[in-house]
Each structure stands twice: as structure tokens, then as C-alpha cells.
Amino acid sequence: MKKDKNKKSFDFFLIVIIILLVSLSCIIILFFHNNLFFVKLNYNTSLILIKKPELKHPDYCKNIKHSKRLPILMYHKVDTKTPTEYWVSNEKFQAQMQILLDNCFTPIFLNELYEYYLTGANLPARPIILTFDDGYENFFLNALPILKKFNFKSELFLITDYIGETNKWDSLKEQNYRHLSWMQIKEMQKSGLVNFESHTITHPKLAKIPLNQAKQEIIESKQILEQKLDMRINFFSYPYGSYNAETKKQVKDSGYLGAVGVYQKINFLNDLDMLALRRLNIERDITNKEFLTKISGEKKIIIDISDQKMKLLAGNTLISEYIISTGAKATPTPRGEFKILTKNKLGWSSLYNSYLPFSLQFFGNYLIHEVPYDKAGVRDGLDKLGQAVSHGCVRLDIGDAKEVFDWTDIGIGVVVQE
Known part of the structure; x- marks a missing residue:
């Protein structure tokens, strides 16, 4: 009798375990039905x-x-x-x-x-x-x-x-x-x-x-x-x-x-x-x-004097942004709309006896270029990027100037604004 009673208890316990496992399986299936696919x-x-x-466009895409x-x-x-x-x-x-x-x-x-x-x-x-x-x-x-x-x-x-x-x-x-x-x-x-x-x-x-x-x-x-x-x-x-x-x-x-x-x-x-x-x-x-x-369209360079930053745009899409130095108060960078006229990997300024790496001419003698250096290799203004201290050109950091130079085509627009 005792053996039969133990067997019945074991059978009951086994049935309970099976029911619990089946229930758990159903819950898992229902959960994953809405979260997984084959x-x-x-x-x-x-x-x-x-x-x-679950990838979706960022929220700001709703306003473009x-x-x-x-x-x-x-x-x-x-x-x-x-x-x-x-x-x-x-x-x-x-x-x-x-x-x-x-x-x-x-x-x-x-x-x-x-x-x-x-x-x-x-x-x-x-x-x-x-x-x-x-x-x-x-x-x-x-x-x-x-x-x-x-x-x-x-x-x-x-x-x-x-x-x-x-x-x-x-x-x-x-x-x-x-x-x-x-x-x-x-x-x-x-x-x-x-x-x-x-x-x-x-x-x-x-x-x-x-x-x-x-x-x-x-x-x-x-x-x-x-x-x-x-x-x-x-x-x-x-x-x-x-x-x-x-x-x-x-x-x-x-x-x-x-x-x-x-x-x-x-x-x-x-x-x-x-x-x-x-x-x-x-x-x-x-x-x-x-x-x-x-994929974005026409290239354009925006030079913002008020915050000393340069933006590269394709269509209305921002490609890159850089800290720059534009002209000092006594030697301002000209404002307005221009175009890239020439490209020169290593220019030379006889007026200031300086090399001007990765030069992009956009108006007269005004250039976008890397921070200049003299014949001894001494840089002028490397520690003053973000300030309006140049002789009128637009200076970029080492490395940044090459990126801008490589990206830029002759004829693309340049906007210099406050």
C-alpha cells in the first residue's frame, strides 16, 4: 500500500511538472511570436x-x-x-x-x-x-x-x-x-x-x-x-x-x-x-x-565667421564640420558667395614667407589652407584655431585641410557668412 501511495505521489508530481513545462513553452512561443521572425x-x-x-529613422527625420x-x-x-x-x-x-x-x-x-x-x-x-x-x-x-x-x-x-x-x-x-x-x-x-x-x-x-x-x-x-x-x-x-x-x-x-x-x-x-x-x-x-x-547632391562649403567653423555640405546634408581661423579685425576674410577657383597642394606666400599646404583659392588672394609654416617648419597660429587671427585666409588644422582639399572640386560654391 505504501509503495502504491508513493507511486501515485510521484505520478502526480510528474504530471504537475509536465503541465508547468507546457505552460512555460506556450508563454515563450507567444512572446517570441511578436519578436522573432524566420x-x-x-x-x-x-x-x-x-x-x-527594430531599426528605424531617427526622430529628426520627421521634420526634413x-x-x-x-x-x-x-x-x-x-x-x-x-x-x-x-x-x-x-x-x-x-x-x-x-x-x-x-x-x-x-x-x-x-x-x-x-x-x-x-x-x-x-x-x-x-x-x-x-x-x-x-x-x-x-x-x-x-x-x-x-x-x-x-x-x-x-x-x-x-x-x-x-x-x-x-x-x-x-x-x-x-x-x-x-x-x-x-x-x-x-x-x-x-x-x-x-x-x-x-x-x-x-x-x-x-x-x-x-x-x-x-x-x-x-x-x-x-x-x-x-x-x-x-x-x-x-x-x-x-x-x-x-x-x-x-x-x-x-x-x-x-x-x-x-x-x-x-x-x-x-x-x-x-x-x-x-x-x-x-x-x-x-x-x-x-x-x-x-x-x-x-547620394546627397551638390557640394558646398559654408564658412561661419561668428563661431569659427567650416561646414561641408552635399545638398542639405552635413558631411563634415571643422574648427577654423578666419581673418583678424584688421585683415578680415571677405564675406559673400564665391567659388573654388584653383587647388594647390603646397602654396607659397612671398608676402609672409610661409608655406600654405592644401590651398584652395576662392577669391583673389584669399585661400582656404592648412595652418602655415615657415622654412624652419614653425607653424603660425596652430594654437589659435577657433579665433579670428589670420591675415584674411581661412586656416584649418593639420589633417583637416587635406580632408577638405581632397573632398573639394574646382567650381563648387563657397559661402562666407557671419
Whole structure:
């Protein structure tokens, strides 16, 4: 009897433990249901749990003005190795996406741009389009997880003959980089973050081949993608940016809504050519500062005499800020709007017997330059940056002047203000 009683107590205790474990499991599942999502790392790995993206634009983005500029970025490969200029490292790509987020850029689809073009539909304050040419497998393995982290949309242009294969141009360079498989492409369709578009059948220079061959490349690539993916293909990318009036017309006649080329320029929303949209090529060696400048627009230097600071702007985006020394009361720096006239890595002032490193002429004999030094190497005013003590030029710290010099192009605007 005692043994039976002990067994019943043990069974009851076991049932209680099982109920508690089941209850705890339910609580955990309910909690994580709203905080986790599934991501497939690649075509042959199992599903893993990753925290849902919580990245969002900073609060100050709510107050920015709507821009008429539309940068369209062109990428090719994203990977850990970067053997040529057409590659961007995983780390650099993630840093660039963070720059977009921090500076209030919102990636959109080309379809959204077309709706704006057609009907004036609303766009984000700072729209941008991320495009990837050729359809390499490393987009699936490396770029897509980063895009998911930021919840950023992108456009992927596919070459139909190379889907699941390696291509000829990489093989010529003794490289073999696989293109996406149909299975990977269909897997990405589920994400809602990637639109697939056409980049021809075999990647020829369309302006260099017979028109009937170009027509086949344009039409059949669209048909293949639409049949395989069960979706309408609306946009086209000219391989190598090569097209002419005839191929441009053929793209339109084939039912595409628009096309992208390679122009290294920013588009303007009030002056769009939907069949020849401009793109900015993002290459391996671009710095974060150069990237922000490239996507933001026209460069300008602002010199503020009241607080002794210089600002580098691209469009309305602040790129960098530096402490400076402008002219003393007896030798003031001229106020007004000017342009950079010349650049000289090492100037010389015969009046003051001083070297003027990284000189940028903006008006008459007035320059922006590094703190000067004499033939003995003695610096003049290095300890007085932040004060108006110069002979009229604008002085920068050692190192800062080279940064400004490298960033500045001849002809960009300079504003000197109180």
C-alpha cells in the first residue's frame, strides 16, 4: 500500500511538472511570436530565429523637407572578399545602409517611382533606389540579410541565361562566381523586399549588336522571367549602360515601364526620363564620407565667421564640420558667395614667407589652407584655431585641410557668412 501511495505521489508530481513545462513553452512561443521572425540563410541551411528588425529613422527625420533629388545606386557584388572595384565588402555595405538610415533616406521600388511619375503619388521625403545588377548568388548570401535588418527595398536585375550558372566575363578573369538559382530567387520573392527585373538574356552591349538581336534580348528575357516567377517584369537594365535611340524605343515597345543605365548622376523628380534613369555606381574603395556626398547632391562649403567653423555640405546634408581661423579685425576674410577657383597642394606666400599646404583659392588672394609654416617648419597660429587671427585666409588644422582639399572640386560654391 505504501509503495502504491508513493507511486501515485510521484505520478502526480510528474504530471504537475509536465503541465508547468507546457505552460512555460506556450508563454515563450507567444512572446517570441511578436519578436522573432524566420530567415533562411541560404538554399541548403535550416531556418534559424533572428530578432525582428527594430531599426528605424531617427526622430529628426520627421521634420526634413521633401527633396526633388532621387539617387539610384548601382551595386554588383557584396562579399567578404573584394578583388575588383565592382565588389563592396559586407561591412562597408552595412555601413552604407546605416548612413541611409541615419540621414533619412528611404529605399523605394521602381514601381513606386513610376506611380509618382504617372499620378504624382506620395514619396518619402528622401527617396532612394537600391539596384543590383547581374544577380549574383552573394546577393542572397550577404546583401539580403543586411537589407532585411534595415527593412530596405531593392531591385535585382537578372540575366536569364546565367541563372544558376557562372558567367563568361568573370571566367575570363580566372574567377568563378555563381549567379542566383531559381530556387533562391523564388525564396527571395517571399521577403517582400526584392523586386526582380530584366538584364537581358546574355548581357551584351545592346548598342553594339544588330537590332533584331537586341530585340530578342529585351523581349525574351522579360518573357522568361514572367513565366518562371509568375509576376510582371516592368523594368530593364542596359548592360554596361549601352543603348541607343533604337534600343530605348524597343524597351518601351516591349512593355517595360522604365529602364536604368550608368550615368554617375542623380535624378530629379521634376525631370525624369523613365527609359534612361541615371545611376550612381558604388565601388569598393568609396569612403563613408564620399558615399554620403555622392547620394546627397551638390557640394558646398559654408564658412561661419561668428563661431569659427567650416561646414561641408552635399545638398542639405552635413558631411563634415571643422574648427577654423578666419581673418583678424584688421585683415578680415571677405564675406559673400564665391567659388573654388584653383587647388594647390603646397602654396607659397612671398608676402609672409610661409608655406600654405592644401590651398584652395576662392577669391583673389584669399585661400582656404592648412595652418602655415615657415622654412624652419614653425607653424603660425596652430594654437589659435577657433579665433579670428589670420591675415584674411581661412586656416584649418593639420589633417583637416587635406580632408577638405581632397573632398573639394574646382567650381563648387563657397559661402562666407557671419
